[in-house]
Amino acid sequence: MTPKKQRRLAFAITLLLAGGGAAALAVYALQDNVLFFYSPSDIAAHPEKVPEGRAFRIGGLVEQGSVKRDRGLEVDFTVTDGKNAVPVRYSGVLPDLFREGQGVVALGTRGRNGVFTASEILAKHDEKYMPPEVVDALKRSGHWQEGQGKTGNS
């Protein structure tokens, strides 16, 4: 091999190693850090799919009249997609746009008693905006009304 070819080969190998390394790192990191999304009806239909202790996201509407705040940090409410509902417990500051009857996405785990313990309530920053997962969940449960998440803003 001429020195020039040798150099090219070395570069090709470096590139492959770097690319392969990055891809392997990405795949490895993806496996552990993917968060699934389930609607209340998904959980009711396939409770075995939702393992205890593994974090996932849940979404739907905050059921009217379900929000209970006590003296401490805990807040209890129910997330519903019209057909099924899941009780949620959260400890912390609720996002500014958290309201009864509004769409919500929560991140957390489900305990043995069926209560979803949220570690994070996802904030949104537009009143009219409905998270796409929630829209999809409502559509699937047949409780989507056209115009619910209508036209908007930026």
Place this chain on the structure above:
Amino acid sequence: MTGELGQLALCLALALSLMQAFSGFFGAARGNARVMAMGRGAALGSFVFIALAFFTLMFAYVTSDFSVMAVAENSHTAKPLIYKITGVWGNHEGSMVLWMLILGIYSAAIALTQPDGTHPNARLGSNALGVQALIAIAFLIFILLTSDPFLRLYPPPFEGNGLNPLLQDPGLAFHPPLLYLGYVGLSASFSFAAAALLDRRNDAAWVRRARPFAIAAWTALTLGIAAGSWWAYYTLGWGGFWFWDPVENASLMPWLIGTALIHSMMATERTGAFKSWTLLLAIAGFSFSLIGTFLVRSGVLNSVHAFANDPRRGLFILMILFVAITSPLVLFAWRAPKLAPGAAFDVVSRETGILFNNLLLTAAAATILIGTLYPLVLDAAEGIKISVGPPYFTATVIPMMALLAMAMPFGPMLLWRRGDVKASAYTLRYPFAFAVLALILALAIARPFSVLGAVAVGLGVWLIGGSITDVLRRAGDWRRLRLLPPTAFTSALAHAGLGVVALGVAGAGIWKDEAIQVISPHQTMQVGGYTLRLEGTERVQGPNYIADRAEITVLSKGQVITVVHPEKRSYPVEQQATTESAIRTTGIADLYIVLGDPRGGGGWVVRAYFNPMAPFIWLGGVIMALAGMTALGARVAAALRTRRQATGLAAEPAE
């Protein structure tokens, strides 16, 4: 009337862009100086009409002309004037006009710096203007068909819907325009790369022309991202500065590619290395900008930036994206084998350093792209809804950035073509010693104990020390620092800036102290060694909001330090609430206090953070941007000097 004027201006800009595309390509193909000059004129004319449309829209906002739908939906007479102005780009339609305005600015800048038709590089610039025009045409049609900012509303309502309160912030004045100056600015490198391919040229001429635009875009993008991060920090009330939100990723990817691009351009211009690679990066940079535009504008992702949107828009941008990415790549695949190979260099050389930089930066951009698009692909393919959380991004991007930071101080030390790694390592012995010392100190003193944090601190010191060493080495002696040309400081500033960011990220990310508690008036809570005492809350009336305002006294060792007033605001027009966090900074650490919601028995949720070194994050961003400004300023000054000499108009005698 104003609405129709704006619409007419957009149509005229479209017509002029068509003319710009035609005369740009045709003039270049024929080598016809007059046709090429026509293309330059069209570019300037198109810019003037886009600016007219933009200011017409601004006029409609300022005068609260609610017969224009975009104004009625996003403005209100009671809104302060500054937010009527910045509100122009606080919504989809207006932000697309801003996007066009900035594309127009870059096209006009290319046209104005374009050499005459007889110059050997005239065809290159003419083709580049043609490509710029194609981008402008695509986006003008997109605006006119799917996002008309001047659409009329009849009958006009008496009052508008108001602007999203989160956007009623000075951040809106800086963040989007700077980000777009960066995003859209990458179009210039893209256009020059495409022009070089069209012209079958593979010398460094296109790089020489495109590099100032790339540096300008990178500088603006750096500032835009820093401004966005700061805005999110003080406005979202979560105490964080970066959320790995898809839309943030959309701005980080072009930044990473842009950083790779300005480095590889340096090598190509200096020694002729990486010729084809630089072409590819220039194409990739703007492609990532377009992907970002698509992610933000289509509403396909759940993100804090996502708003209700029209799916047709997403499809349209996806089509633009597809054509814009594939056509230059096809051209590249066709022409690249015929291009002369890049210049050779030693295994130990500055080129190798740049290669390392480029590999890591593009790999980081690629892993971010995978994490950002994977949920979309999985949803489209199998209907499974997932999201990829911050742990993925920190697990992939942080190690790559750490590797990069380890190598960074070596880059400027190594010579072009043939470097000496031993000599460079010897020069870097002091920063290395300081970095190791900082790492050990961080391990020994900083609590909670964190290896990751200590490594970040060590790397930060390593980068800052490496930069100081680099500047001193160039000067030979600190007393001769003043004699150095400004360009001697650019890489040192940029690398040191990243080091400062690393310190800030370590402090605010790892050593922050967080407390969240329900407290009633006169009760206290602790955070970061401070005692917070809630004095009480009151209702206050703002210009267009009502707020619950808390008074909290901050004490340290029994002494009153300060009194802060975090607020929770409620905007009746928009039916929305925002959090106004109270931030007290010493310049080295932030105390960050947020008022949450009321709980039973007169208590309020109060969330407080002590974020050591947090201000360094944005300070570092500004230092990096200063590097870009220095490089750009030196180039502009040099260009003006040669122009003065060439035209013989020099007022003062030659130096």
